Amino acid sequence: MSATLTSTIVEPVSSLLLNGTTKKPEAEEEPYKYAHLMPVYSKDKYPPLEPFNHVDGGSRALTHTNPRSFLNNANVVELTPNFGSDVRGVNLAELTPDQKDELALEVARRGVVVFRDQMDFIDRGAAFYTEWGRHFGPLHIHPTSGHPEGFPYIHLVYKDANSRFNTEGLTTTVWHSDFSFELQPPGLTTFFLLSQPKSGGDTLYSSQVQNFRTLSPIMQDFLRTLKATHSGFDSLRSTKGGVVRRDPIETIHPVVRRHPVTGEEALYVNKQFTRKIVGMKKEESDGGLTSDDNIDLLLNFLYDHIAKSGDHQARIKWEPMSMVLWDNRVAAHSAISDYGHLKARRHGARITPQAERPIPALASMKMAD
Numbered sequence: 001m002s003a004t005l006t007s008t009i010v011e012p013v014s015s016l017l018l019n020g021t022t023k024k025p026e027a028e029e030e031p032y033k034y035a036h037l038m039p040v041y042s043k044d045k046y047p048p049l050e051p052f053n054h055v056d057g058g059s060r061a062l063t064h065t066n067p068r069s070f071l072n073n074a075n076v077v078e079l080t081p082n083f084g085s086d087v088r089g090v091n092l093a094e095l096t097p098d099q100k101d102e103l104a105l106e107v108a109r110r111g112v113v114v115f116r117d118q119m120d121f122i123d124r125g126a127a128f129y130t131e132w133g134r135h136f137g138p139l140h141i142h143p144t145s146g147h148p149e150g151f152p153y154i155h156l157v158y159k160d161a162n163s164r165f166n167t168e169g170l171t172t173t174v175w176h177s178d179f180s181f182e183l184q185p186p187g188l189t190t191f192f193l194l195s196q197p198k199s200g201g202d203t204l205y206s207s208q209v210q211n212f213r214t215l216s217p218i219m220q221d222f223l224r225t226l227k228a229t230h231s232g233f234d235s236l237r238s239t240k241g242g243v244v245r246r247d248p249i250e251t252i253h254p255v256v257r258r259h260p261v262t263g264e265e266a267l268y269v270n271k272q273f274t275r276k277i278v279g280m281k282k283e284e285s286d287g288g289l290t291s292d293d294n295i296d297l298l299l300n301f302l303y304d305h306i307a308k309s310g311d312h313q314a315r316i317k318w319e320p321m322s323m324v325l326w327d328n329r330v331a332a333h334s335a336i337s338d339y340g341h342l343k344a345r346r347h348g349a350r351i352t353p354q355a356e357r358p359i360p361a362l363a364s365m366k367m368a369d
């Protein structure tokens with residue numbers, strides 16, 4: 001039997017097309033373009049975060065003649081009247097330091113902004129991502145998640161056909177502000193996908209400014225006087241890589257914080273990390289109802305308000321090469337894991353600069369050292 005005949009016989013049936021040509025076998029598919037950004041789970045340990053003096057880039061932009069000049073040639077579509085924008089025509093990778101400050105101000109004002117067609121930025125790699133984030137503040141290292149080899153400051157999310165999806169609950173929605181339990185939680189935050197399913201995995205955002213503004217004046221006055229405990233302990237109970245690189249902490253923050261640049265007041269509680277209103281008695285907090293998780297009645301009301309207020313929400317659909325920037329001080333968000341059955345890869349990177357310790361909306365409120 002000749003070599004030519006043999007090769008014809010062993011051609012996999014699955015690769016034969018009706019017109020007699022062949023398609024590429026699976027094993028010969030293109031190598032994954034972002035393989036160098038696959039997550040690794042280092043066993044490094046990190047000390048507690050150090051306090052620092054935060055100067056917000058957005059405050060520098062307030063003195064610019066036109067603080068929105070970086071959008072001069074852009075097409076900006078408002079996702080809702082009060083919250084969220086969708087921008088085309090800006091290359092984030094080419095922004096000057098002044099324009100980055102303008103970007104910080106714009107995102108503080110709009111809460112969340114998606115920038116489309118950002119392949120230039122995304123293809124520059126992890127060292128560039130790190131440099132980008134440092135313009136806005138010291139970068140937070142995620143205590144448990146994977147990161148690109150050698151770049152611990154870049155938090156990666158990763159799921160593919162072999163990943164397990166939690167389908168036990170009614171929904172995968174978990175509203176939160178990233179790391180609100182830190183003493184100086186994140187401000188301007190950048191996230192983008194390197195690979196994604198053909199649909200699904202959208203991200204929900206909610207305006208905590210609007211969520212606060214729509215409450216009655218008497219409720220606003222009451223909330224301004226309150227503090228709440230935020231805890232990182234629960235979120236570290238189950239970790240994908242089995243690594244906890246920095247010990248969790250619990251921190252008390254004002255329930256209503258003031259943005260250092262816009263001056264706007266925002267609700268600052270979230271179901272994932274906020275645990276208790278400081279100083280409330282049990283009867284006041286659980287209202288006489290049984291409470292499995294000891295979450296305050298008042299907190300439950302606020303969580304419900306955040307979750308149900310569709311008029312303060314925006315939903316980001318992930319076109320390829322999109323980057324989303326949001327201000328964690330004024331926007332809550334939730335991932336949506338609705339794509340498990342697609343058996344597709346979803347690979348994303350987050351750059352997470354820390355900002356100031358939350359400023360109480362009530363100027364006379366004292367926070368312990």
Ligand SMILES: [Fe+2]
Nearest residue numbers: 176177178333
């Ligand atoms: Fe998040």
